[in-house]
Amino acid sequence: MRLHSAPRSGNSYKVRLLLGLLGTSCEVVDYDTKGGETHAPGFLESVNPDGKVPVLELGDGTMLPESGAILYYLAEGTPYLPEEKLERAQVLRWMLFEQYSLLLNLSRPRLWRMWGVEITAQRRAELEQLFEQGYRALGVMERYLGGREFFVGDHPTVADVALYVYPRLCAEGGYELEGFPAVGAWLERIATLPGYVPPPG
Structure with a gap:
């Protein structure tokens, strides 16, 4: 997995925090959001057309944006997401x-x-x-x-x-x-x- 992130983004930090708590390794690629890197054509075409981070890139190349969706996906099957x-x-x-x-x-x-x-x-x-x-x-x-x-x-x-x-x-x-x-x-x-x-x- 690869996390497309921004160093001081709170939403990106949510994902990094859960990854740490789960002990899950993940490559992190950081972007300069203030400098407009997440609105560059390459990012919009290949990572997230909404121009935002975080985005979790799965092993098959699927891009999963939105911190809440990423947290839910990562927590599935772990104690961090109850079964009841x-x-x-x-x-x-x-x-x-x-x-x-x-x-x-x-x-x-x-x-x-x-x-x-x-x-x-x-x-x-x-x-x-x-x-x-x-x-x-x-x-x-x-x-x-x-x-x-x-x-x-x-x-x-x-x-x-x-x-x-x-x-x-x-x-x-x-x-x-x-x-x-x-x-x-x-x-x-x-x-x-x-x-x-x-x-x-």
């Missing part, structure tokens, strides 16, 4: 929550800082909305984690992997997690798992 019907649905529930409530709100402030985007009055107003919704999503996680070690069942699943990345990186965008002790303890718990891969520097 309701638990699998709960995994999907939290993966969808991550995509719709967590990712954009926590990732965009980090991305703007990382790329040195000028904060205009319009962007400042947008940031206020992002932080409001981001803290709301973190509050949902905080309340749910009360008395729980992981999000589904009594062991880590691919839901934890999907949810982990942007809360772990959100301080780079200006978020503060002091008011979310259960989330903080859960982040530390994930970081102690065998095969854990540190986030991009």
